Amino acid sequence: MTENLTDDQAWEEMTSATEERAAAKAAAERAERLGVISGGSLSKGLDVKLDRDTDIEKLAVGRYVVAHGRRARFFCMITDIALDSTNPLIAKQPPDMSDPLLAEIHRGTTTFGAVHLSPLLLMEESSDEVKPIKTVPEHFTPVATASQAEVSQVFGEEGAQKVGGKAIHNFHIGAPLDMENVKVTLNLERLVERSSGVFGKSGTGKTFLSRLLLAGVIRDSVAVNLIFDMHNEYGWAGTSEELGGQVKGLKQIFPGKVSIFTLDDESSRRRGSNPDYVVNIGYDQIVPEDLEMLTGILNLSEPQIGAMYALHRNFKEQWLNNLLNEEWIKAQRGTNPDTQKEITGLRAVAEETGQPLNVLAALQRRFERMRNYSFLKPKVLDNSVDRIMRYLDAGTNIVLEFGRYGNDLGAYIFVANFLTRRIHERYVEKKELSFGREGQEPRHLVITIEEAHKFLDPAVAKNTIFGAIARELRKYNVTLFIVDQRPSGIDSEVMSQIGTRVTMLLDNPEDIKAVLSGVSGGDALREVLARLDTKEQALILGHAVPMPVVVQTRRYDPDFYRAMGLRSAEELGARLDENRAAMRPPKDFAGFD
């Protein structure tokens, strides 16, 4: 048969490359095709009648699908899955489905699957932009599972991109539900541009996800980080419940970009984290404002707070040193104005500062506890804040390990507050200098705190530095990254300033309400939130994503380390050998003539 064809005929018989490509595309579309639009509305969502070949048992809500309309594609999400029939009677008189012929005839004709879609965005054929949706596709528009390209068009292509002359970095954060192999990205610049938060009940994977996100920020140098690592999980060897083992900390992944500071040298060394610097704070560096935040924890009364300020006024930076120094107190002398008798000790101090004796005595007792903090010293030679600023200025990220003090909320709050206040001050200074072109703008700083509600609860948020940072947005190039399991404990005004909210499972209605406050479509999202897995699934909403999205979070594992650029010793060795082999002349090389 073929032999008889002339060349021309043979040429005609051959499929052209374009045809082949079109055929391949059509085949791919057919493979991913789920069904056709059968009705619906913009406000209530679209109905899809599933094709016979679509296996309803393999679908899941949350999957992204695209309706391929004539002029545009409609990006939608499956929100419900249903069984339908052309005639409701069939449900009452079920055919004999044990017969293969009958079963095959009925499946997909009289009885079929249906899904409900919520239309999300419009993708016009002519441009790469996505637009808000304002209409619906026609009847019987084919609907297919969204491809990676379509998901990328919505969320942004993974990696560095130039958009309007500005560099942006899209970070792969996980996969849409039911679409394991598709990557959802989040815009890191926008993540740090305003304060962000990761929420979820205990054990849902907040810390893992935060470390993942921070790794992205560090790798792409989107901002410099200061992480208050309460439980020693970020810097070096976090523990994984599930693997029963350890995972790498940020310094292990980015040895050149992350430094570990510690409050508890002994604990850090015991865990092998080899801190770069031990943070010490001198009593003389502490001002009453630093302790005011601890009112709740130290159980300070109003008069006691007043007394702190009075002491500070009188003794300047020596106030705390003096108060805690038995010798010094014993040596104090004064006179009682009523009796003109000489008085000594605390009584004399009380007289001098005009504070009641019992208040001072109580204050002294409250502060006793600080003696247990080995990082507090009467006097220190080095200024920790200077040191931290130097590192941050150089673009080095800092993880501050708390060691054993992580279990002491007082220590955690005190230190985080102490350092943040001062660093923020420096940032304000620098930023203001940069306005007058007298200095460079400081690098964008992201401060990570766990147990954030302790810093941001309504009682204290108004007058603490963290509340101020959250409220002033990015004015001074400092934003917060808060990790918390009780978002309802966070001041609502602060919460409203959290640009990007990543929330994992929450079951307390108050908490759910708090994270969804001020979010449009909150009711539908509440439903979504309540249905998240107990682990490693997150709803991301806000500034860093174009629309709310539920993801199966990316694994924090050796593959991730590699993606972040970490190479194992063996690999580096192999690479070295390769290079050596390439440079060495072949065995039979006899030299150049």
Place this chain on the structure above:
Amino acid sequence: MTAQERQIGRVLRSTTAGYTVGCRELTAEQSRPMPEFGQLVKAQMLNGDTIYGLIYCVTIEDDAFVRQLVAAGVEEAEFIEDQRQRRQVPVVVDVLTVGYGRGDAMIHRLPPQPPRTLDPIFACDGAEFVRFTAEPDWLRIVLAAQDAPVDQLIVAALRAAAEARPADQRQPYKVAAGRELARLLSLDIARLDGILRQLR
């Protein structure tokens, strides 16, 4: 088998929706096809069209001799056979028109004209049956028929159409046809179920 040999009879009367054929006898000599319920038959038109129809009723009427033989109690096989072969009135076959062929195309619509009286009617062979039933639209015409036992006719025709196909295509054909029926009869689940069960 020549076309002549496949002839089953001639048209007695016709309408657009169907026609009636008169056949000489029912028990054929070896070569003559017997008209069968559900069988596809055709008439050739002068303009070249072929009109297709399905046999839905075969009527064997009595005549004076039959009555006499029965009344006289004749039992001899010889007489009975002779009477059957040489009937006074023809065997009447009712045909439902289900479409027509023009050139290579099979058109599942009613033809412009019905066959004329005394036009010869032929049985279609398997290949032609397969060609005519390749698309399922003829089912629609059958379902709309007024006088025919529609459900039974569909079952018989579909089974025959499946039988005319190679063994490995019979099941897929029944499935495809069954789905078409499911669409057409979606409002009458009990009826659909009845037909499909008999298709097995």
